[in-house]
Structures are given as structure tokens and as C-alpha cells.
Amino acid sequence: MTKKNVAEILKSDSVLQEVELKGWVRTFRSNRFIALNDGSTLNNIQCVIDFENTDETTLKRITTGAAVAVKGILVESQGKGQSVEIQVSNIEILGDSNPDEYPIQPKKHSFEFLRENAHLRVRTNTFSAVMRVRSKLSFAVHKYFQENDFNYVNTPIITGSDAEGAGEMFRVTNFEDNKAPVTEDGKVDYSKDFFGKETNLTVSGQLEAETFAMALGKAYTFGPTFRAENSNTTRHLAEFWMIEPEVAFMDLDGNMDLAEDFIKSVINDVLKNCEDDLAFLDKRLTQEEKSKPQAQRSEMSLLEKLRFVVDNNFKRVSYTEAIDILRNSKPNKKKKFQFPINEWGADLQSEHERFLVEKHFKCPVILFDYPANIKAFYMRLNDDGKTVRAMDVLFPGIGEIVGGAQREERYDVLVEKMKAMNIDEKELWWYLDLRKYGTAVHSGFGLGFERLVQFTTGMGNIRDVIPFPRTPQNAEF
Structure with a gap:
């Protein structure tokens, strides 16, 4: 007897073989036809039972969501929509599912409803497809870096530094509620806390990854990061995963080469290994776009966007050139931008980034050499001061997907930048040490993994590409 999953069986041309399969009932109709799915593929396999010779109690237990084990003969299907089906000789109910209570019925559900049932939503076609793509993307990330001699480093989740200088961090403490000791001036005395200092959940593993790059040459971290932003948008999460490579002896040009090659590689990997899921998600997005006003519809399908990225060279444009293009663009002159571009130094918004990609250059874009006052302290200052x-790497549909920089390797310059931004040197003494002992040009970038999954799957809300979203007022599951 052959034990295979649904994906393997549907690809099989070995009919008349006996098979054994376990999965969950998607639908059961006419007391005869079971649509069975085990999560290995988007597609169900039809299992045909002999209802006249099946116990009535068993028939009643074959309901949507129930877990079953079937044995039977694989035969050519007589119906439409599948090439093979299983003629069931034996069925066993492994786990019942109450049809009156099971939330994921075979009908269309809103994404809001499914977020409230996130523990079950992956049983739907959309979310099973999204999560399989997420899994393949995650593997492709590690595969790329391992094949290119990067060293994987697990950077701390608990940290005493704020890599971004944003201050929007979750505090980690061992103090009991309302019992924190205070100093003479009435402030919380963190010297008596578990770590002996104020600590938080990390917003980035970049600074620690730099220490490994400056010893091993190439390093990357791929782990959870946290932002305590009270932001309820389709683009923000309080907990998300970051991909952050760092490379010694690499300048900004090399960094741009790395980012482009990496992104093309992982998307190509998914295009090869997730054909069925991407085809389904492409169709889903096309239907969704039809419900939007004509002016808001995307000009490209999901698969066209993915091919747009992997088939085009990324255009490299300085921030200064981009500002000139935007300032003189028709949308800006006709005041169609929500945030008009009037002068150099403006922080670009998604609408500006998308215009550059989708309308002006019509290819992915890498902007470089940004104003120092809108970027982080660790980025290398140019000679213009x-x-x-x-x-930043810009994509169609979403705008920025990657942010990176050549790091400031000069000790004196970095100290001055930290002073100007009121960053305490004592908190980052170890980071400054990298500039004192064998400093060298080095670069890296950060890519929010959920942003990449969102782009690759075409999902409109970032909460729908992570298994259990963490957002303001929501830490369920």
C-alpha cells in the first residue's frame, strides 16, 4: 500500500494502486463524494465512498473540518476538475467536527472574520496558499545566504540599545506591577532590574550582525523584531521578522548588487516551487481588483509584478535626481500627490516611490544618497556633508521594500553623528569599538520578511501574511 500526501497522489499516473491517505474534509456531498485536503497542496482529492455499505453513524460524522483516514484504489476520475480519485474501501473518523459550530464553512469569509479565527484560517485556500509561499520564501532566504557563504547569526531579542533611534520599543522588566524601586529623584531604578539596566525587545539585529561581519566577513540575521507603534494600518505589525545581511569590505555599490541579486533569487525560487499557489493567488487578486474603482486598479497582475521584478534590471537613481523628477512630474504639478514635493530634503512617501517605479522608470528602482537628517546615525556621511x-529598493504596488546603507566606519565621524542625534556613547561602546579595532568599509540592508511575503502573495493587509498578527489591542492566540 502506498502512503503519499495529496500533492504526490495528484501528480501520480499510477492508477489502480492501493493508497492510504489522512486529511481533513473540505466538503461532503450526496453522502458519497469527499473533498479531502491534507495541507500539502491547494488542491483537494476526491474520495468516493460506497454509501450503501457504509455505516450510517460514520456517514453522519463525515462533516466539514473532520479528520479522516481513507484507504482505497486510485482510479481515473469520471468527473470534471480532477484526473484521479480514490475509490474508498475503508474510512476511519480520526477527529470529529461539529458542523453547527465549525467556523470555517465552505463559503466565502471576510479576512476580518478569519483574523478572529487565526488558529483555523490556514485551513482556507487563501491562507494555506499564503503560508506555503511564506514557508518556501523563508527556506529560499536561508538557501541564498548559505550558498553565498554567509554565516547565520542569532542576534539578541532582548537588548539595551535602540538601533533605529526611534524610541518606540517594548520594555522588558522583571519588576512586579507598581512595585518598581525608584531612585532619589523618583525615576525607576533599573540597576535593580533583572539585567541591571533598562532593556527592551529589539527593533533590529543589525548592530549585532555588524560585529559578526567584522570578524567573519559575511553574516546575516533572520529573526523576530518589535515596534511599539500604535499604528493600525495595513502595513504595520508590532511583531515581525527581519532579514539583515552585513558584509565587510563592501561599499554601497556592492550593497545594491547584493540586494538586487538576493531579491531576484528568492522570488525566482518561489516562482519555480509554488506554481499552483501563486496561480490561485494571482486569480484571487485579479478578482479583488475588479471590485475597485478603475483609477485604483493595478495595471499588473500578481504574476506580472513578480516577473517585473525578476526580469528587469533595477534602475539606480540618486535621491537628488528623484526629487527633481517628482517635483516636475504631472501629478505634483497638478497637486494630485497627497504629499506635494516642493523642495530637496522631503521624506518620500509610498505614492512618490510608486510613481518612480510604475510610471516614470517602469522597473524596480534603487534610490541612494539620501539627506543625512532623515536617515539613521550609522549611515556613512558623504563628502558633501x-x-x-x-x-532604498522600491517595488511596484508597495514602494520601499528594502532599506540599507554603507555603514559609517570612521570612529570620529560616528561619534559626532551620535552626539548630534543625542545617542549615548556609553550605551553603544561596543559598537564604537568596531571602529577602533580594525575598522573597514562595510555595508548591509534590512528587509521586512512580511513585506516580502505580502508582495509575493498579493495580499492587501500585512496581518494576513503572518500566522498570528500582533497589533495594537491584539495579542490573541
Whole structure:
């Protein structure tokens, strides 16, 4: 007897073999036809039972959501929509599902409803497809870096530093509620806390990854990060995963090469290994776009967007050139931008980034050399004294997907930048040490993994591409 999953059986041309299969009932109709799915593929396999010779009690237990084990003969299907089906000789109910209570009925559910049932939503076609793509993307990330001699480093989740300088962090403490000791001036005395200092959940593993790059040459971290932003948008999560490579002896040009090659590689990997899921998600997005006003519809399907990325060279444009293009663009002159571009130094919004990608250059874009005052302290200052060696990779539909930079390797310059931004040198003494002992040019970037999954699957809300979203007022499951 052959034990295979649904995906393997549906690809099989070995009919008349006996098979054994376990999965969950998607639908059961006419007391005869079971649509069975085990999560290995988007597609169900039809299992045909002999209802006249099946116990009536068993028939009543074959309901949507029930777990069953079937044995039977694989035969050519007589119906439409599948090439093979299983003629069931034996069925066993492994786990019942009450049809009056089971939330995931075979009908269309809103994404809001499914978020409230996140523990079950992956049983739907959309979310099973999204999560399989997420899994393949995650593997492709590690595969790319391992094949290119990067060293995987697990950077701390609990940290005493704020890599971004944003201050929007979740505090970690061992103090009991309302019992924190205080100093003479009435402030919380963190010297008596578990770690002997104020600590938080990390917003980035970049600074720690730099320490490994400056010893091993190439390093990357891929782990959870946290932002205590009270932001209820389709683009924000309080807990998300970050991909952050760091490379010694690599300048900004090399960093841009790395980002482009990496993104193309992982998306190509998914295009090869998730054909069925991407085809389903492409169709889903096309139907969703039809419900939007004409002016808001995307000009490209999901698969076209993915091919747009992997088949085009990324255009490299300085921030200064981009500002000139935007300032003189028709949408800006006709005041169609929500945030008009009037002068150099403006922080670009998604609408500006998408215009550059989708309308002006019609290819992915890498912007570089941003104004220093809108970027982080660790980015290398250019000789003009007003821009830094920063870069952002811009995609269709979403705008920025990657942010990176050549890091400031000069000790004196970095100290001055930290002072100007009121960053305590004592908190980052170890980071400054990298500039004292064998400093060298080095670069890296950060890519929010959920943003990549969102782009690859075409999902409109970032909460729908992570298994259990953490957002303001929501830490369920």
C-alpha cells in the first residue's frame, strides 16, 4: 500500500494502486463524494465512498473540518476538475467536527472574520496558499545566504540599545506591577532590574550582525523584531521578522548588487516551487481588483509584478535626481500627490516611490544618497556633508521594500553623528569599538520578511501574511 500526501497522489499516473491517505474534509456531498485536503497542496482529492455499505453513524460524522483516514484504489476520475480519485474501501473518523459550530464553512469569509479565527484560517485556500509561499520564501532566504557563504547569526531579542533611534520599543522588566524601586529623584531604578539596566525587545539585529561581519566577513540575521507603534494600518505589525545581511569590505555599490541579486533569487525560487499557489493567488487578486474603482486598479497582475521584478534590471537613481523628477512630474504639478514635493530634503512617501517605479522608470528602482537628517546615525556621511550612503529598493504596488546603507566606519565621524542625534556613547561602546579595532568599509540592508511575503502573495493587509498578527489591542492566540 502506498502512503503519499495529496500533492504526490495528484501528480501520480499510477492508477489502480492501493493508497492510504489522512486529511481533513473540505466538503461532503450526496453522502458519497469527499473533498479531502491534507495541507500539502491547494488542491483537494476526491474520495468516493460506497454509501450503501457504509455505516450510517460514520456517514453522519463525515462533516466539514473532520479528520479522516481513507484507504482505497486510485482510479481515473469520471468527473470534471480532477484526473484521479480514490475509490474508498475503508474510512476511519480520526477527529470529529461539529458542523453547527465549525467556523470555517465552505463559503466565502471576510479576512476580518478569519483574523478572529487565526488558529483555523490556514485551513482556507487563501491562507494555506499564503503560508506555503511564506514557508518556501523563508527556506529560499536561508538557501541564498548559505550558498553565498554567509554565516547565520542569532542576534539578541532582548537588548539595551535602540538601533533605529526611534524610541518606540517594548520594555522588558522583571519588576512586579507598581512595585518598581525608584531612585532619589523618583525615576525607576533599573540597576535593580533583572539585567541591571533598562532593556527592551529589539527593533533590529543589525548592530549585532555588524560585529559578526567584522570578524567573519559575511553574516546575516533572520529573526523576530518589535515596534511599539500604535499604528493600525495595513502595513504595520508590532511583531515581525527581519532579514539583515552585513558584509565587510563592501561599499554601497556592492550593497545594491547584493540586494538586487538576493531579491531576484528568492522570488525566482518561489516562482519555480509554488506554481499552483501563486496561480490561485494571482486569480484571487485579479478578482479583488475588479471590485475597485478603475483609477485604483493595478495595471499588473500578481504574476506580472513578480516577473517585473525578476526580469528587469533595477534602475539606480540618486535621491537628488528623484526629487527633481517628482517635483516636475504631472501629478505634483497638478497637486494630485497627497504629499506635494516642493523642495530637496522631503521624506518620500509610498505614492512618490510608486510613481518612480510604475510610471516614470517602469522597473524596480534603487534610490541612494539620501539627506543625512532623515536617515539613521550609522549611515556613512558623504563628502558633501549633507547626504549619506543610504539606499532604498522600491517595488511596484508597495514602494520601499528594502532599506540599507554603507555603514559609517570612521570612529570620529560616528561619534559626532551620535552626539548630534543625542545617542549615548556609553550605551553603544561596543559598537564604537568596531571602529577602533580594525575598522573597514562595510555595508548591509534590512528587509521586512512580511513585506516580502505580502508582495509575493498579493495580499492587501500585512496581518494576513503572518500566522498570528500582533497589533495594537491584539495579542490573541
